[in-house]
Amino acid sequence: xxxxxxxxxxxxxxxxxxxxxxxxxxxxxxxxxxxxxxxxxxxxxxxxxxxxxxxxxxxxxxxxxxxxxxxxxxxxxxxxxxxxxxxxxxxxx
Amino acid sequence: xxxxxxxxxxxxxxxxxxxxxxxxxxxxxxxxxxxxxxxxxxxxxxxxxxxxxxxxxxxxxxxxxxxxxxxxxxxxxxxxxxxxxxxxxxxxxxxxxx
Numbered sequence: 001x002x003x004x005x006x007x008x009x010x011x012x013x014x015x016x017x018x019x020x021x022x023x024x025x026x027x028x029x030x031x032x033x034x035x036x037x038x039x040x041x042x043x044x045x046x047x048x049x050x051x052x053x054x055x056x057x058x059x060x061x062x063x064x065x066x067x068x069x070x071x072x073x074x075x076x077x078x079x080x081x082x083x084x085x086x087x088x089x090x091x092x093x
Numbered sequence: 094x095x096x097x098x099x100x101x102x103x104x105x106x107x108x109x110x111x112x113x114x115x116x117x118x119x120x121x122x123x124x125x126x127x128x129x130x131x132x133x134x135x136x137x138x139x140x141x142x143x144x145x146x147x148x149x150x151x152x153x154x155x156x157x158x159x160x161x162x163x164x165x166x167x168x169x170x171x172x173x174x175x176x177x178x179x180x181x182x183x184x185x186x187x188x189x190x191x
Contacts, residue, residue, distance in 0.1 A: 051183065053186060
């Protein structure tokens with residue numbers, strides 16, 4: 001639940017999603033769901049020459065199970081808030 | 094509260110699916126479910142290679158199981174039509190490693 005809430009707060013920000021097949025996609029976070037599936041808008045593949053497979057795709061749905069990393073804007077991370085939320089989750093079980 | 098992200102806005106649109114084994118399948122989304130299982134009509138696979146242009150293999154009506162899906166992309170048909178696939182050279186996509 002914690003990361004679901006955290007990503008909901010990041011909607012509208014630019015992120016780069018790196019997948020488990022090494023593909024990296026940059027885009028605006030449109031929405032996220034309980035499985036941490038991600039919908040991105042204005043997508044562009046990071047290394048477009050190497051991966052022209054998505055040249056005509058502007059918006060995409062990325063299955064949560066295939067995400068390796070989500071690279072965030074540095075000012076999108078409120079460390080204090082995350083610490084508190086984590087402590088609450090750990091306590092609440 | 095189990096309303097996941099819908100693919101509803103993509104139904105009847107042309108989409109590009111990237112599967113876990115690195116395949117790219119293009120077709121019209123006809124249906125989906127919570128597990129991201131997908132029904133794709135008029136589908137064809139685009140095979141990329143470094144030696145020759147993109148090969149298109151006609152598949153027809155397909156069901157793709159959700160646990161094999163990486164990306165579902167909304168294909169911009171105009172942009173796609175302007176691409177010359179016979180000139181594209183690329184390494185095939187890598188398979189997903191969990």
